[in-house]
Amino acid sequence: MSEMLYFYRDGDMLSIAVAAMETFPRCYALAVRKWGVIFEFGAWNESKWSWDIQTRRKPFDWEINQWKLFSIFLKSIPIREHILDSVAWSGWPNGMFSVGSFRKGLESHRRAASTASKGIWQGICPPKIEILLWQLLNGRVMVKEVMKRCGYDQFMDMRCYLCEVEKESIDHDFLLCRWSWIIWAECVSWWWLNFCHNINLKGWFDGWRGCCPSLKYERFWCSLFFTITWTIWKCKNQVVFKGTRSSTEQTIDMIKFMSV
Template structure:
């Protein structure tokens, strides 16, 4: 079968194209395959996404109800429905979007790759790191990956990742229609400003649900091109909002400190709590019960890596805010490198 038709379009990184090609050929090392050749016991060949069936390639990518949750979400966004394909290869053959627009067509192709890749990464993090994400978190991750890779296509697509997550329908954008005629979608205002080329920027946020007595934090790390590098979203013990903002700043700095390849950059952390920023920057003494955390932040700042913690003022922080709110529904921490 000619699976390569429509496959090598350079819309996503090559390693992902190669991976999807193997998936279409059924050549991914599924647990069913590993058990068949005796690498793992038969009793361990089950799917970690649903714990209900044998993990064959087609089950994992297409038939598993967890994976179907992702496909149906994307297809449902466009008001379409999908006749269940019999295999990953059939799914790829049938895969087509709602309209004929050139840009949307590329989006649909890219999304096929991204969903397959996201399922595979989730399966691996469950198998090897004992970490799992919900369908809602993976949906955000899919849109983030998409928005990242769109940047490399050279289209004059006017929206950024915040816009895409808030309103995926902005992907209906059509270059031809956007020339000369008014755009069908109003530009969503975005006030996020990129850091300099030698700096990375964390936007962090905290969220409280006083009724359920839950708190959570979230953050997103971006470079000077606005490219997403890392995100986190995690529940924390119920605390007062400024306290929660300090924990968000602390988490962001800890992730930065733990990854040496990032240390070639300076770091700016943006928070929308003036108090938290002052406590973390040593401009104002912080509460006693935060001493341990504030000391860590202070120590990191004094290591001379150029860590700057600032109040975000009017900068919009939709992604960090959304990640913080997602954390309220989580049982444990979610950290993703994109």
């Protein structure tokens, strides 16, 4: 492998590092070398590539699961021994850069940046709640659906922790789940409103501000969305890590307490 090129057509180290920063932040933080060429992060062993990511220390118990997921992610990247490194432009199928392909990619990215992202950072809630909502709207929370895409689905029960019926996903857990929708419907009923929920959380958030019943209460109405998603997240974590389940009535009381 070339020591000068940082891009590999079948799996470049730059995209791997970016994925580690965004999806596996603890792995990225612990890695001794965070950028480089592929051969610096492993070696060939009997025509089989073996990854070797050096860390500053051994992962703590609460970091081990993320390292397992990162290892599965690395194994999903094809590394071929007898193919030379080459610079490839990921913005076009043939790997060749052009101004037109860059412009199309930029336009696509702008279209994907919906009003949802613009409406998050308003300072109406604590930063940790804003960050959670940003992660949810961008699919960065490690629910079972995301873990399956990373290859971590062996022996995993894909059912939602809240309703224990449907397959777990971000949209399901925080909107479509019958348990979660009872929470939303009850909170909306405080304003004497009725809703048919959207098919996904991002679309739900995009339309939420426009449904405010009165400009006088716009700030409270917007913060209510943050409060509901945060409370659902906390209740789900209680089930996952403590084995305790809150009723919908208890959850709604929590939302009322946080909203005062």
